[in-house]
Amino acid sequence: MSNSNKIFIAYLSQLLIVITFGLYLLIVNDWQFQTNLLSLLPKSESQTADKQINALFGQASLLQAQDALFGDNDKKIIIALSLKEQPLQQPTLKKPSSQNTSIQQVENEGLYAAHQALVNEVGYLASVEIAQKHSPTINEIASFYAPYKDNFISESYRNNLNQPQALQSLMLAQLTQVANPFVSATLEISPRLALADYLQNAVKVLAEGEESHGMIKFSYQNKAYYLTSLILTMDSFSVKNSQILAANLQTIFKKVADDFSVDLIYSGVLFHTAESSKQAEHEISTFGFLSLIAIVLLVLFVFRSMSPLLISMLVLLLATFYGFVGVLLFFNELHLLTLVFAVTLIGIVIDYCFHGFVSIESSPTLGSIIKPLLLGFFTTALGYSALMFSPLPLLSQVAVFILFGLCGALSFVLVVLPMLNAKQKINAIQVHSSVKSMVNILIDKQTQLTRFRGKVFLVSALLLLLSLFVKTPHFNDDIRLLNSSPQWLIEQEKRIAQVTGYQNNQRIILRAKTSQALLEKQELVIKHLKANQAQLTIKSIADLLPSLKQQKASHQQIEQAQINNKFDLGLNLMGLTDPVTAFNGLDYPTFLQGPLSQLTELYFKPVWLNKNHKIFVSWLAITESSLESSGLNKKNLDWIAQQPQVDIYNRVKDFSSTLSQYRQSILNLLMIAFLLVAVILFALYRFKQGVLGLMAIVFSALGALIISHWLLGYLNIFNLLAVLLILALAIDYVIFYQEQGTKVSTVLAVTLSAFSSALVFGMLAFSITPAVQSFGITVMLGIVFIFILAPLCINKR
């Protein structure tokens, strides 16, 4: 058996294994498409939780705390109903008040009816339900706190404990209110009204809007909004389901708004997922389709035969399949953005095909291009292999997809193509004579330019330096670059955040080993923050469940005041007594059994880091009522930064910060990659040729980055990712020119490759997703530059 047959059989065997295994992974194995942008960010800390037995409060537990406290928010949908705005051109008539209220009443009835219709329609959908909020009655709350009545005193009550007159005033103020259900419910339990005062303040702080006809009413900018919450009962990030459910809900929302003439806005991760995935699918299909059309036309034009086209399609299909198999082998999910970037595989794979097609006429076994193809592949593999180990899942997936895909493509081109040609299984692949003529013209131009290559490189270097001096590039690492949600959805999200007061809301996450330690930590943090910023409103479970230590202290203060007869003036007014009971602390487990347990689940919960270790986590919601300021001041922020297990929660900032770190990592990676390229080039082609090749590659990359910066206004991690791809392509071009000079076959193959890659990446420049757009622009520019510069580094000898 000849060597070529043995190689062919070996190839077929591995192909069979890949196909079988790949089908198994695709069909039998449990995997999914992932569209959650945040899943692109690293989870490495949570994977090392088991190793952090002595570090319960490492980064892992913070991520788990965030997930425990806020993870369910991604399954929520908020709908806000409001009356339609009156048209501005209508004069506002001053109607009699009874008519005004009648109109108001009719309009409100419309809102209530709209809500009822919404509830009915949503009830027919399987994957979503109305969020049920159990609001305990005031009597239930009062009865629950009764055994602990002397453990709870508000700040204002505490400040007046030594002043009988002030205490009497406090009691009178409570008693003379027109309607105070807390006084009515607790007067018999605690006549000194400390409990009524405490509960009133606590509930007031935690109250979010007012319940009205099954909705929660908020007022914002003189307009009333009635909010309803829905909960998803399925995984909100399954692409197909999220699109279907989002579409169904949007149909219902529109119908309700139209039927009852109300304004209806909504927010929820579901809709962002649906819109982003639709956009990504549209881009994949559009860009992929257009890229394919462009390449088909190019191939037909050059070869005037269907064979190269069909073989190219087959190679692309195989490469894509290899890429899928590679990703599913190492990951159990495939992110949608991976597919968007993986469109670039088309451009690179077609390179191998072109080199094979143009060389097969003169070298039927492709012996002349094996070395440059292999060198190019290994160089690319070296560059991408560093990405495979990146903690950023997107980069890892893209790298794996590309590497496996290139492997599949290369093996086909080197093994199968010569076999098919030799056995005349395909029509002879020949380049059309007109194309050869054009290439010869191009070669003449390149040869002319090569005479001035010293000046070309010098001018390029000066231009680059000048550009860097005039406008130093800066990086934008905002995670929102990955977002392609439409503006109307972002505006609705913002409006709902404004209405509910969450727009200017800061969150602090606290962690502790025990529930009591956490309650005490909460009290310490709240006390410190308010001491520096009195206008802060802080919502937390601390308002309803002080620590046992605090309860004991309050009880002792009440007891002492009782001994000193401080309450007599007030109690005598009512003719009542209120003996202080023995201390009985209300602890967390008991609180969980009470009527306010649903509230605790929102703000305070245990988290199991692993099967042996549990911590308690809670969060504080902080708003600042002063119009001049927004959020915590620097002094408070600095203090929080020094506190162990107290962290500001800012998802966008955290992820952007992480993105920034990875951008820096990629920058370092690029330095290493360029260094490796330099070593390879010097090793292969010696100093002078090595320098020329290196300059061509470096100048192309730098030029692409600088012009991208001019066009976009900033650079980001995806511009750097593009440089990695430019590097891979540039290496191929430089190596081919170094190995083969400006032969017709080489120039044609490189030209075809450059054209096809520029077409593919040029389309990505039109993506709505800023990340994809950045990538496309930089790669396209880089290819243009390397196409011009690569021929200049040939060995003139």
Added chain:
Amino acid sequence: MFKLPKVILKLMLLGILLFNCSLVMAEVDNSRSLFKTVSIASGQFSQQKYFKILAKPILSSGEFYFDQQLGFLWQTNQPIYSASLLAKGQLYLIDHHRQKQLITGGVTIANILINAVAGDINALASDFTVIEESQIQSNSKERCLKLMPKESNLAQIFSFIRLCANTHKEISQIILFEPSGNRTEITMQLNKEQYLPEDVRVQFQ
């Protein structure tokens, strides 16, 4: 035995139902006509709060101002100062130290009080079932309505409210009955105004 045709029986039944409905409607319309709705007014009030556990009621008095377009101020002067201010859809409580704080969750009750004081039965009808009560005292010329809350969250606070109007059809008394058995009796002297005093209007800004 003379048998009426079924059709005629059905028609008679329908007629009776319609007649009853019209009676009820007329009754509600009549109820609303017992009270004159006022859009801008001020006045004085005296309040007695009866708690089951207390032998005597808690007495207080003060003044009130409202303008349907601007807001509502309910100010207790005796025995201790406090005020509830509803302006721009927000409710504020001012304590005896004159410290003002925003109250979340009290706007509904404040609106109920405003509508009650203003005699706006139409507005109250969205939250309450309105029933006309027979005259309580044979010598009194006051007419009263009983308001039963429709929603459970209001029913926690009021089991029902009694509104009484004087011979001029102005609200003269509001009695709030609580599920606990406590009640609040408010007697009012209402003065219709064209404009509220400037120092009051400023508070609504």
